[in-house]
Amino acid sequence: MTATREIPGTTLFDGTQARKGYALNKMCYSFNAAPNREAFKADEEGYCSKFGLNDAQRQAIRERNVLKLIAAGGNVYYLAKFAGIFGLDVQDLGAQQTGMTKDQFKAKLLAAGRN
Amino acid sequence: MATLVGGITTSHVPAIGRAIARDLQGDPYFKPFFDGFPPVHAWLDRVKPDVAVVLYNDHGLNFFLDKMPTFAVGAASEYRNADEGWGIPVVPPFRGELDLSWHLIESLIGEDFDLTTCQEMLVDHAFTLPMALLWPGRAAWPVTTVPVCINTVQFPLPSARRCWQLGQAIGRAIQSWNTDKRVVVVGTGGLSHQLDGERAGFINKDFDLKFMDSLVDDPTWATRYSITDLVELTGTQGVELLMWLATRGTLSAAVRKVHANYHIPISNTAAGLMVLENAL
Numbered sequence: 001m002t003a004t005r006e007i008p009g010t011t012l013f014d015g016t017q018a019r020k021g022y023a024l025n026k027m028c029y030s031f032n033a034a035p036n037r038e039a040f041k042a043d044e045e046g047y048c049s050k051f052g053l054n055d056a057q058r059q060a061i062r063e064r065n066v067l068k069l070i071a072a073g074g075n076v077y078y079l080a081k082f083a084g085i086f087g088l089d090v091q092d093l094g095a096q097q098t099g100m101t102k103d104q105f106k107a108k109l110l111a112a113g114r115n
Numbered sequence: 116m117a118t119l120v121g122g123i124t125t126s127h128v129p130a131i132g133r134a135i136a137r138d139l140q141g142d143p144y145f146k147p148f149f150d151g152f153p154p155v156h157a158w159l160d161r162v163k164p165d166v167a168v169v170l171y172n173d174h175g176l177n178f179f180l181d182k183m184p185t186f187a188v189g190a191a192s193e194y195r196n197a198d199e200g201w202g203i204p205v206v207p208p209f210r211g212e213l214d215l216s217w218h219l220i221e222s223l224i225g226e227d228f229d230l231t232t233c234q235e236m237l238v239d240h241a242f243t244l245p246m247a248l249l250w251p252g253r254a255a256w257p258v259t260t261v262p263v264c265i266n267t268v269q270f271p272l273p274s275a276r277r278c279w280q281l282g283q284a285i286g287r288a289i290q291s292w293n294t295d296k297r298v299v300v301v302g303t304g305g306l307s308h309q310l311d312g313e314r315a316g317f318i319n320k321d322f323d324l325k326f327m328d329s330l331v332d333d334p335t336w337a338t339r340y341s342i343t344d345l346v347e348l349t350g351t352q353g354v355e356l357l358m359w360l361a362t363r364g365t366l367s368a369a370v371r372k373v374h375a376n377y378h379i380p381i382s383n384t385a386a387g388l389m390v391l392e393n394a395l
Contacts, residue, residue: 005347007314007343008313009313009315010309010311012270012351013269013270014269015270022180025180026179026180028175029175032199032200034198037200067312070311075175075180075268076351077175077268079311080201080310089129089130090383091383093310094315094316094383097312097313098315098316109318109380110379110380112320112385
């Protein structure tokens with residue numbers, strides 16, 4: 001098997017990540033429920049404490065920084081629920097992670113269809 | 116015995132749900148995608164399935180990391196959709212097909228697939244959007260359903276080879292279901308896309324087109340690849356082609372391509388659509 005092979009710009013959500021990110025992902029999973037999204041907005045730090053996030057996870061949440069959230073063990077499917085609180089979609093996430101504006105990121109995708 | 120009328124594979128991007136909610140099917144961005152579906156509707160009108168077995172991957176609605184089954188089969192009389200956190204409208208509930216659920220469970224476990232069985236199960240956009248694409252604008256769904264969920268969240272994922280084998284076993288189970296009902300298999304996900312990391316936005320048109328061709332004439336072609344290979348070739352979410360492969364596995368060796376469509380992009384995704392039916 002080639003599970004340890006590196007793919008540039010890609011983090012496989014394996015056991016290592018799943019262990020590291022459990023609290024963060026559990027918090028983000030809770031955002032399926034609207035009352036939990038409201039509770040987070042009302043008291044972000046308190047909400048993070050309730051789920052036991054570590055310092056790196058809290059900092060990444062404060063910064064809304066997707067790459068740091070992934071490095072801290074976040075899985076993109078749960079992080080998308082966090083992003084949803086701010087009305088951000090996966091193209092906003094893609095733009096942020098690739099250092100592009102959203103329009104640039106969309107243009108990159110359109111270009112992929114023309115190649 | 117039941118009749119397996121064929122397999123439909125389609126992408127399930129959340130943006131499709133937003134487009135449906137806002138009636139944007141004719142919008143220039145979405146039109147090349149939605150224009151793929153009228154031929155599928157015509158085919159469904161012709162083959163008239165009673166039941167849809169839907170192979171999909173949950174994205175954190177029904178399953179969390181506390182319990183993450185590799186393969187899960189629904190055995191409920193009803194499946195509901197719910198809020199996934201980012202705001203597409205919730206669709207009406209789906210009726211289950213309990214006799215087929217338990218027949219599938221008994222057949223698959225009888226063939227050494229160690230399933231998780233679910234008598235309660237929420238179904239997320241990967242289940243609901245393809246249903247809305249196949250049967251648009253209905254007050255009630257015209258088919259009963261059996262959800263089959265494949266883990267693509269937490270690695271290790273089941274291999275392409277194993278998903279192909281699962282599909283073959285599902286096909287055998289459907290064919291041995293003692294009923295006169297007509298069953299369609301729907302596989303959702305893909306094609307190439309990546310949501311996470313600096314590589315977000317990755318798309319591989321050449322691979323996708325080769326994969327779609329392979330499903331017709333050389334269906335085990337993709338089983339040569341490891342999951343890591345598939346991530347590299349198709350993106351972290353491109354591995355959802357596993358559901359396409361499993362769907363193809365339910366059909367016979369020789370199939371006829373009824374229809375196909377491929378369009379880049381819908382959101383971050385290369386959106387694909389295929390309808391296959393058994394040639395014999």
